[in-house]
Amino acid sequence: MSQTVTPPAQTPPAEEPSRWHRALQEITTGNAIISVLAVVMALVVGAVMIAFTDEGVQQAAGYFFARPGDTLVAVWEAVAGAYSAFFQGAVYNFRRPEFAAGIRPLTETLTFATPLIAAGLGVALAFRVGMFNIGGRGQMLMAAAAAGYVGFAFELPFGIHMLVALLAGVAAGALWAGIAGLLKARTGAHEVIVTIMLNYVALYLITWMLRTPGLLQAPGTNNPTTPAMRETAVFPELLGPQYNLHLGFLFAIASVVLVWWILDRSALGFRFRAVGENPSAARVAGINVKAMYVYAMLISGALVGLAGTSQVLGTVTTGFSSGIDAGIGFDAITVALLGRSSPWGVLAAGILFGAFKAGGFSMQAAEGVPIDIVLVVQSLIVLFIAAPPLVRAVFRLPAPGSAPRRQRPIVSKKGVAR
Structure with a gap:
């Protein structure tokens, strides 16, 4: 006598999560x-x-x-x-009767943000290559010294003078950071230790230059300050004399776009990200890891140098002292962390x-x-x-990569049910 065997019921396929559910999952994780x-x-x-x-x-x-x-x-x-x-x-001062006066706090916010954005981009780019640029203070000081010297010691036409001072500051920041990149590439020296030491070297070097007549010290005074910048070298105001917002803010925005293009659209950015993810695998793939370290620190220092230049030519045009960095070099680390090392996040x-x-x-x-x-x-x-x-x-x-919980199947003598 044959016995009829009832096949177990097949488990119905799980429902695909909706588009809105997937979007919410991506946002929350x-x-x-x-x-x-x-x-x-x-x-x-x-x-x-x-x-x-x-x-x-x-x-x-x-x-x-x-x-x-x-x-x-x-x-x-x-x-x-x-x-x-x-x-x-x-943001906005409601106590002011006119809109032009009420919006002034927002322009102050953007003015304070200008060097933070530039320096934060420099730190963030180094992060993406697996390096920790903690030498923002030294790079800003060297950039400020170079841009400031060109700003008060040379007589050049309007426009050209500003560009020359800007290039001098950016180049000084790049070269000062490039020392750490070169030492890491050639000797394996850790960039954190090198950049910290370079901060002290830059601080004492600039302090000495500010106290030495003929270098950075203003003539006719014993105070460790520089002469005022020439008007031809100063960043022009964007919204008029009643606001402090200057051209440096547009340079910072342009830097955000440039860093985004480098990291996400260029072959150099692909190599940067590959080295940051796994230097050994990048080396096996034929990428010159040592060269990437040098290039990354050069670009990072140039961006931090832009921050130092903005301080000198945009904010403190009457001369500066050794406190010109105003702690921005270390605040940039916080900005890069909060921005998740993304150019738009840093902005x-x-x-x-x-x-x-x-x-x-x-x-x-x-x-x-x-x-x-x-x-x-x-x-x-x-x-x-x-x-x-x-x-x-x-x-x-929910934790990243977690999936929504599914109901466990109910197993009975007659088969499998949901």
Whole structure:
């Protein structure tokens, strides 16, 4: 007697995720959302610090259990007042009756962002090649010295003088960074150690030149400052004398496009990315890895040199001292990290940090918020970006490459069912 065997039911094919579901999955697992959420978390922590340091909040907290509403109102007024002052100092000032005067804070933000964008691009490009250019300060100082010397010591026609000073500054930054690239290529010296040492060499060299008559020191004074730049060498203003925004901002934007083209559209950029991913595999593929190290540091130093030149010819045209770098060389590392070493990401991060600089002074002047809180917020952004699992855990984001969970099949005696 034969027994009929019923074949198990076939498992129906899994449904393909919709286009919107795939787009949402890419957004929540990408790196861009981590940068945005890192900024949000840092602003939240900054709000907590503003509340704790506000005198009104501290007074209301003394009788919190009697009237808790007063404390909450004081916290809201402190945080809202601080961030409102930040917005009015970095984007638009609603207290000004005219649009031309109200938009001035945005131009200040772009002015502060100009050297940050240029220097951040230099650090980001080095990152893409697997190198860590921490010598921004030294490269900016050398670029400022070269551009400044051409700016006050030579008499050239308008336009030509500015271009010569610009090229001198960019070349000085490139050559100073190229030392680290050459030493890494020839001797294997680590670029972090070399660039740190070159920072000190540049600082003391420029300090000596600023105190030596006939070099960078202004004649007739003992102060370590340079003479004022000649008008023919200064970057022209973009929007008129009432604003500080100058031509250097357009140079920074052009640098963003140039670096994007180099990294994503040129054969040199392909070699850069190959070396950054795996130097051994790139060497096997026939790429001259040592030459890529030198080229990368030369271009990186040129971009940082553009930042130093913008400081001299665009912002400080009355002469400069050894503090001309203003910490931008180290802030550029933060900008490159926040921008995920992408040219367009660096542009956005540079503008954001320019807003921090412009808005931070407004917060301090209008609301009495310590400027150190702004520095803490910037540091927290770096901390959160360096710890993506922490950000994903706080906001319950899926891990990169994770797929949506599928229901397990139900196995019964009659077959397999969903």
